[in-house]
Amino acid sequence: MIAIGLEGSANKLGVGLILHPDNGGPAQVLSNIRHTYVSPPGEGFLPKDTARHHRAWVVRLVKQAIKEAGVSIDDVDCICYTKGPGMGAPLQSVAVAARMLSLLWGKELVGVNHCVGHIEMGRLITGAPNPIVLYVSGGNTQVIAYSSQRYRIFGETLDIAVGNCLDRFARTLHISNDPAPGYNIEQLAKKGKRLVDLPYTVKGMDCSFSGILAAVDALAASWGLAGEEKEGEETPATDAEGNPLPTRADLCFSLQETIFAMLVEITERAMAHVGSKEVLIVGGVGSNERLQEMMGTMARDRGGSVYATDERFCIDNGIMIAQAGILAYKTGFRTPLEDSTCTQRFRTDDVFVKWRED
Structure with missing residues (x-):
C-alpha cells in the first residue's frame, strides 16, 4: 500500500x-x-x-x-x-x-x-517499541504513554507550548525566523555562559511557560537587549556598579536550561509511574540537541535510553x-x-x- x-x-x-x-x-x-x-x-x-x-x-x-x-x-x-x-x-x-x-x-x-x-x-524511524513520549512543538507540549489502544496524556502545558515560548522570545530579540526561530535560539544559547534565575513552574505533571516568558522578556527589556541586535554587542553592557550584564546569548541559554529541566522532570515522573526506561522525543523542539542531551543524562541515570529523530x-x-x-x-x-x-x-x-x- x-x-x-x-x-x-x-x-x-x-x-x-x-x-x-x-x-x-x-x-x-x-x-x-x-x-x-x-x-x-x-x-x-x-x-x-x-x-x-x-x-x-x-x-x-x-x-x-x-x-x-x-x-x-x-x-x-x-x-x-x-x-x-x-x-x-x-x-x-x-x-x-x-x-x-x-x-x-x-x-x-x-x-x-x-x-x-x-x-x-x-516509532517507525527509531524503532522504539513502547516508550514514554515527550511531544514538544510550537503548539503542543505533552507527556504521553500508550495504554489500551489510546495515547494517554500524563502531563501537558497549562498555557502556551514550549515551542511557542521559544518562538516568542526570538521575536523579542528580533532573531531571524529562517530556518526557524527555535533553531536560532538554540545556536545562540550555545554561546551563553551565565545562568540567569528564571521562574521554574511545574505543577504536578503539568508545566506553565507564560510566566517564564514574561520574566525573560522583562529582563531583556531592562538590560537593553530587546529589539534588533546592535553593533558592538559582543562587548557586554554593565550595570551602575560596572558589573557586566548578561548577554542575549546568556538569556537564550538560561531560558533553554530552565524550560528543558521542567520537561525532563515531568518525563522522569511519567517513566517512574509506568515503569518505562525508554523516552521518545517528537515534535519540532525535539530536534534540539540540548534537550536530547539533558533527557539522555536523566535516562542513563535510570538505566534507560532516549530515542529522537533529526529535523527531517x-x-x-x-x-x-x-x-x-x-x-x-x-x-x-x-x-x-x-x-x-x-x-x-x-x-x-x-x-x-x-x-x-x-
Whole structure:
C-alpha cells in the first residue's frame, strides 16, 4: 500500500509518500518534501498569510513528491491529511487540497491527528517499541504513554507550548525566523555562559511557560537587549556598579536550561509511574540537541535510553501524516468526504489506536 500525506497545521507545508510492503516488510519513505512560510524577524506568522502560502505551494509540492517517489497516481491507495490540531486557516487550506485530490483521483480520505502522526513517525524511524513520549512543538507540549489502544496524556502545558515560548522570545530579540526561530535560539544559547534565575513552574505533571516568558522578556527589556541586535554587542553592557550584564546569548541559554529541566522532570515522573526506561522525543523542539542531551543524562541515570529523530522527521512533515494515516487505513478507517473537516482542537487521547495491540 502507498499513502500520500499532506501536513499544514502551522507554517510548514509538507507532502510525503510512504510504502507499506505487502509482505510485511519495513515501511519505506518514498518522498518527503517541505516548504516553510518564513515571516520577517520580530514577527510571527499570521493564519491568513500562512494559509495563502499553503494554497500557493500545495499543488507543486504534490507534483514534486509524486515525481520524487517514482510512482503514478494509480499506485496511491489513500490520501491522508492533517485534521487537527493546529491553526484554523492553514488547516482548512490543506483539507480543501486533500478533498480536491480525492475527487480528482478517486481515492479515499483519511483524517489524521497531528500529534499521533508525530508519535507514529517517531516509532517507525527509531524503532522504539513502547516508550514514554515527550511531544514538544510550537503548539503542543505533552507527556504521553500508550495504554489500551489510546495515547494517554500524563502531563501537558497549562498555557502556551514550549515551542511557542521559544518562538516568542526570538521575536523579542528580533532573531531571524529562517530556518526557524527555535533553531536560532538554540545556536545562540550555545554561546551563553551565565545562568540567569528564571521562574521554574511545574505543577504536578503539568508545566506553565507564560510566566517564564514574561520574566525573560522583562529582563531583556531592562538590560537593553530587546529589539534588533546592535553593533558592538559582543562587548557586554554593565550595570551602575560596572558589573557586566548578561548577554542575549546568556538569556537564550538560561531560558533553554530552565524550560528543558521542567520537561525532563515531568518525563522522569511519567517513566517512574509506568515503569518505562525508554523516552521518545517528537515534535519540532525535539530536534534540539540540548534537550536530547539533558533527557539522555536523566535516562542513563535510570538505566534507560532516549530515542529522537533529526529535523527531517521531527519538524512538521507530510510523511508522518502518511504513516499514521496508512496505519489507520489498514484497519478499515476512512474519512467520508462529507466529514473531511478540520479542527483546531483535536486531543491526542481522542484517537482510537486500533492498529496497536496491548
